[in-house]
Amino acid sequence: MASLLPETLFEARGQAPAPSKDFYQVLVTRKEVIFRWWKISLRSEFRETKPGELRESHDDFLDDPSLQIQIAIVFGGSTLEHIFNMCRGNFDFLVRLPDAVLLYIVSYLDLEDIARLSQVSHRFETLCNSDKLWEMIVQNLTGKITPEMSSLANEVGWKQFFFTNKLQLQLQLHRRRQTARGSTSDDQLSD
Structure with a gap:
């Protein structure tokens, strides 16, 4: 060490x-x-x-x-x-560990512990609120993230994605599909 x-x-x-x-x-x-x-x-x-x-x-x-x-x-x-x-x-x-190693460790903590850790220092606050950490947490909990889910999470932020309830996520995904279909129909009409 x-x-x-x-x-x-x-x-x-x-x-x-x-x-x-x-x-x-x-x-x-x-x-x-x-x-x-x-x-x-x-x-x-x-x-x-x-x-x-x-x-x-x-x-x-x-x-x-x-x-x-x-x-x-x-x-x-x-x-x-x-x-x-x-x-x-x-x-x-x-505190001397690289961010990637710390993110991996923090991704296995309970939510209450992540909240407490974010109050330790500016570095841990940044790590605990980073999209990379919350992407790892979502990945650990769900196992598989579809490209559609990943796109939505990148748009709203992985932390927000994690804390949004399932019904709201389904509604947002449905709206995205409708918007995608609407823009595809518009493209076909203009051709």
Whole structure:
């Protein structure tokens, strides 16, 4: 599973709380935590200040409360907690999976679980509302999708197609057939 991890695990950039204008960056790689800062000041004594960088191994970071406090001040407690988890080796491999694999897994969840999962992050919201997912769900439940059903689902959206009751679907399919017959008759009349 470690092979799924990129070299840079996490990156955040931000400005220190007011009145400071200083900029900061924190990077977490597989082996270390890198904290960088850029002092921004109009005061003459700080004009010549060069950007700074502090590099610590994961273990050293876990034992360095002063750096932890700086990160919490600039980036917030949730970011600090996230960095702690990475330094302790607690990675969320689920979010690193490709969309196709996640869609396959999600397609077997219960509807209530899909609704909850869509609230986890923007990525999962996008996946849980995607036409591809709902097409897979319809395919899993029905087994066979006719070209006519597929055409209607592509027109209205697969999620809408799934949640439309059977009578409404039959009515919509009937209307499509009537429209198709009407346009065929019109074509024959014009010939």
